[in-house]
Amino acid sequence: MLKRQYYRYSMLAPGLCIFLVFFAWPAISNFFYAFTNLDSTFKYTRLVGFDNFISIFEDSGSSIAFKNTFIFTLVTTISKVGLGFLLANFVNIKLRSTNFLRSALFFPVILSPIAVALAFTAIYHPSRGFLNVLLQSVHLDFLTQHWLTNRHIVMYSISFVETWKWTGLTVILFLAALQTIPKELIEAAKIDGATSWQQKRHIIFPLILPVVNTNIILSLIGGLKVFDIVYALTGGGPGDASSVINTMVFKSFSQGRNGEATAASLLLFVFILILVTITNKYLNKDNRG
């Protein structure tokens, strides 16, 4: 057909080639290099089987990094999706402040993660930071903390910053989905005597399930991939107490242990694949990606 000539491969090619060379190819070649003894000059002499993975798992610093990444991913996914759902329902009600509130909720999303993280180092400052000062002023002194240097709570402090920054995005996505639900449907349910909880459980939730799925996947990926916020808030410290997979990758890279760094990258890749597949399987009813 003549028409076909109008949609040319030369239109597809420039973007796709850049994507394949600079995104897809590194991802694919990573599968190979993770099994080599890649050194600081990016040369390898032999295949080493699973040695890189074994040395990652034997290193105490990296087991902390894996644990932290999972804690961070779990906490931020629950808080971003949970809070996002509640807030979306809240700003879906017409109040005087609704429009302002929607814009305000989204505002942190546009800010630079580095700027946000550095601002929070001030909020978390142990002696003069707003958080501890606030707790003291309401006589909850016993709750004051060294938020970023106490190794038991540092991951949760960082998780809060991530939640603060990104919840607006899940709110906006939930809100868009909520607004596509026909009002008649809710009206009909009310007439039939459905309680507010029953409406949510049996009408609203099934209808917005695809967006729940999207939000969970976005949060999981964002959590597993985290780097900038952690790096700017603590640099992975104190010690390795707040290191995550991507700070570990950077550390291996900067020490020239590139075999291990590619192995860690590959693990991250695999974790994301597994979690996304599981989430899709359980939440995406028509089973399409």
Add this chain to the structure above:
Amino acid sequence: MEAVALLISCVIAVPIYLVVVNSFKTGAEASDLRLSLPTKWNIWNNYSDVFISAKIPQALWNTTILTVVSVFFIIIFCSLSAYFIQRRDNRVSKLIQTIIIAGLILPSSIITTYMLMFDLHLVRTYLGVILLYIAGNYAFLTYVYIGFFHSIPRELDEAAIIDGVRPYGLFWKIIFPLLKPISASVLIIAFMSVWNDFTTPFYFLNTASRFTLSLTVYFFFGQHSSDWNLVFADLIIVSLPVIILYLFLQRYIVEGLTAGAVKS
């Protein structure tokens, strides 16, 4: 209800207000990190001081070049690719759609990317970083464009073809102008992601003369962590361009994100 709204607003507003108000104070007063208004307003001194000591003009220029060029090519390449993929209904376009969906989910592999850039002599070059930004944003933004093309009827193309327009004439003169709303969304989303990005310049532009704003603010903080007035002024300078763009294109950002993410 209004009380809850107020509380939520406060949680969001306090950190931002803290940064703004303390960037107006003198060093000694700002070091208390209080929310009170400045007793002595020191705006001009702080901001001009930061401009020089944090080497803002150079970083601002670097960031602007990188962002403008990347966003320009992202809009062109993604819209053209999406046009092909949505209009040409063959095996190739199906396969590419699958690749793009995989690209939406999977993370970039930073070390092997570094190797590639190293082999191509693109480390510490603007060209290299721009190519990475195009590659990194390609999957999602092409996907956003594909969604939009469903709303432009094929009959429009056919009518133009009968009138004898050439292939690229059809795209640039007839189709591209119709993409304005979605291109505005792509513009702001790509602008934000490039302007705010830290990781790419951190790995690939690690040389002082090519620092972007995200990098300067990070290193400035490392050297001046007790000069809160200057650190905060620096944070404001870095954030302001995105905030201004957001104020103008607010409507489009929400539309673009929901179009891209909700449909997927």
